[in-house]
Amino acid sequence: MQMYIDCKTENEAGIPEWALVELQGLIQMKKEGIIEATVVGDLHYYNRNKHPVLVLGHHILNGKEQKLEQPMAVIEKVIVDDKTSYKVKAVIKKKLLFKSRPKPIISNVAEKV
Amino acid sequence: MDTMDCGELRTPEEARKIIKTAKLHESELTEITQVLRFPNPSEHNDRLKLMLLDDNLLKEIEAGNDLMFKGDPDENVVLCTNTKTYDVKEAETSNSLLLVPELLFAASTGLDETIQNDSIESESSFEKSNASLNKSTESDEGSRPPRQIVHKDILNTFFTYYELKPCKPRLTKLRKILEPTKYQGLELEYAVDKTKLLSYEALCDKIQASKAELNEELEKIQAVLLDGHYRLLEFEYEFRVLSYMLDLIDENSWPLDKISREITIDSLKELVPLPILEAMFRFYTDPSVEEDGVQFYQYKQDKVCKFLARVLLKSAGKFNLEEFLQAWKDSVPDGMVTDESLLSGIALVDKSSTPQVVWGFAETDLPEEINQRFKILFQTKPKWTVDQISPYIECYATEKLNVNALLTKYARASTQDGVRVFSAKHMK
Numbered sequence: 335m336q337m338y339i340d341c342k343t344e345n346e347a348g349i350p351e352w353a354l355v356e357l358q359g360l361i362q363m364k365k366e367g368i369i370e371a372t373v374v375g376d377l378h379y380y381n382r383n384k385h386p387v388l389v390l391g392h393h394i395l396n397g398k399e400q401k402l403e404q405p406m407a408v409i410e411k412v413i414v415d416d417k418t419s420y421k422v423k424a425v426i427k428k429k430l431l432f433k434s435r436p437k438p439i440i441s442n443v444a445e446k447v
Numbered sequence: 448m449d450t451m452d453c454g455e456l457r458t459p460e461e462a463r464k465i466i467k468t469a470k471l472h473e474s475e476l477t478e479i480t481q482v483l484r485f486p487n488p489s490e491h492n493d494r495l496k497l498m499l500l501d502d503n504l505l506k507e508i509e510a511g512n513d514l515m516f517k518g519d520p521d522e523n524v525v526l527c528t529n530t531k532t533y534d535v536k537e538a539e540t541s542n543s544l545l546l547v548p549e550l551l552f553a554a555s556t557g558l559d560e561t562i563q564n565d566s567i568e569s570e571s572s573f574e575k576s577n578a579s580l581n582k583s584t585e586s587d588e589g590s591r592p593p594r595q596i597v598h599k600d601i602l603n604t605f606f607t608y609y610e611l612k613p614c615k616p617r618l619t620k621l622r623k624i625l626e627p628t629k630y631q632g633l634e635l636e637y638a639v640d641k642t643k644l645l646s647y648e649a650l651c652d653k654i655q656a657s658k659a660e661l662n663e664e665l666e667k668i669q670a671v672l673l674d675g676h677y678r679l680l681e682f683e684y685e686f687r688v689l690s691y692m693l694d695l696i697d698e699n700s701w702p703l704d705k706i707s708r709e710i711t712i713d714s715l716k717e718l719v720p721l722p723i724l725e726a727m728f729r730f731y732t733d734p735s736v737e738e739d740g741v742q743f744y745q746y747k748q749d750k751v752c753k754f755l756a757r758v759l760l761k762s763a764g765k766f767n768l769e770e771f772l773q774a775w776k777d778s779v780p781d782g783m784v785t786d787e788s789l790l791s792g793i794a795l796v797d798k799s800s801t802p803q804v805v806w807g808f809a810e811t812d813l814p815e816e817i818n819q820r821f822k823i824l825f826q827t828k829p830k831w832t833v834d835q836i837s838p839y840i841e842c843y844a845t846e847k848l849n850v851n852a853l854l855t856k857y858a859r860a861s862t863q864d865g866v867r868v869f870s871a872k873h874m875k
Contacts, residue, residue, distance in 0.1 A: 339514040353550035371454025377481040384553035389469045411494040
């Protein structure tokens with residue numbers, strides 16, 4: 335049995351490049367039954383060293399932009415008339431890696447974010 | 448800001464407030480805040496997979512070349528390019544991998560060059576901004592334009608990805624699935640089960656190999672494309688066609704390096720289907736000289752001699768070596784040289800018996816499973832030199848595990864009359 339992997343792209347600039355954000359552990363949403371897009375956190379970059387910083391709820395994560403040792407492809411399973419094939423949606427060459435422990439935000443102002 | 452968007456949105460004011468609460472220092476950050484979101488559940492995409500690539504695969508994908516996953520439910524999946532085969536394994540990671548399309552990297556979020564150049568030290572910015580929090584945030588708020596906000600949705604979170612390793616194509620199945628429909632000559636075609644005939648497409652579908660690797664193997668096992676289906680030639684039939692071809696040498700008094708393809712094909716086209724005739728000519732000859740724009744050929748002597756040896760050895764049992772060597776010599780066209788060394792992999796010679804004997808012993812007749820095969824090998828002959836045993840186990844060798852390594856693993860080495868020999872690992 336063989337399954338075709340379509341690598342063609344309609345995009346004139348070629349196959350899009352997407353990114354990974356790599357975190358230790360797992361982000362869980364407190365809210366249940368989410369029906370619309372929900373904000374997870376705010377991502378900024380420092381001017382001086384280009385390092386990313388991610389504010390995630392009450393935590394700050396300092397990270398680094400990193401080239402992947404091996405690039406990745408994002409493939410999507412497509413089933414048409416019981417026939418399975420795949421489509422390459424994007425390639426990934428870089429990620430933002432947040433490997434240090436999240437630092438809690440110690441707020442002296444009683445303020446709700 | 449992406450106004451087309453719906454769902455929860457962050458305003459510039461909120462973003463600024465969060466920067467402040469987090470005790471970051473807005474003047475130290477690039478201009479754009481990217482707000483990461485879990486998308487509307489209907490956009491969450493569980494059909495996505497991540498797949499590690501090597502440089503070659505990345506090039507294939509960027510060039511828009513097609514790839515294939517191949518494998519039946521009972522086989523490990525492989526991925527094939529047009530020329531290479533990769534083993535596919537799923538790997539796990541304990542980190543979460545958040546997939547974000549169109550995420551902006553630092554360079555595209557409005558780096559302030561002057562600040563960047565002024566600053567040499569690194570890492571401690573968090574502490575530093577903490578210290579200067581009070582005085583700086585106030586001035587920020589007064590003079591700065593509203594923060595630019597872009598929302599970026601996390602398509603999915605991954606804990607696994609596919610790992611791809613270059614591997615040998617899995618070709619043993621090919622001969623097996625072609626076996627039931629061997630071509631034995633036109634008069635026996637009625638006996639062939641037509642439902643078992645296989646087209647090239649069907650072979651591509653069943654064999655875990657790239658097209659280039661499959662084509663190479665089809666040529667190697669001498670499968671011929673006849674009326675849209677690949678067919679192996681039955682041994683007797685191959686002998687018949689080869690004999691027709693070799694007889695023409697004598698009939699036309701051709702020197703061995705002056706074989707005419709045109710005359711060969713013309714003389715035999717009534718007797719042998721053209722695709723088989725052309726394929727057989729290709730299997731058994733090499734181009735030799737060109738004269739007056741005409742290309743001549745010569746037979747691959749070793750191949751012809753080996754095949755004719757197999758014909759002689761085909762009937763079961765042992766032959767007197769001397770008699771066999773004479774009969775063999777007589778069976779090949781004049782001028783071709785038979786040599787005992789050509790018997791390697793097709794026959795075994797016992798020089799310790801009186802008279803010396805030879806018998807047919809073909810690699811293709813041995814069991815496929817490696818332990819079974821070693822068992823039969825050592826039952827047939829207790830001690831082998833590397834050269835003797837190599838043709839029978841070469842098919843298991845890989846780049847990492849060569850014939851010697853295979854022998855170390857599956858056999859016991861010893862020295863007999865100064866020659867290194869291999870015997871069964873466990874005496875029975």
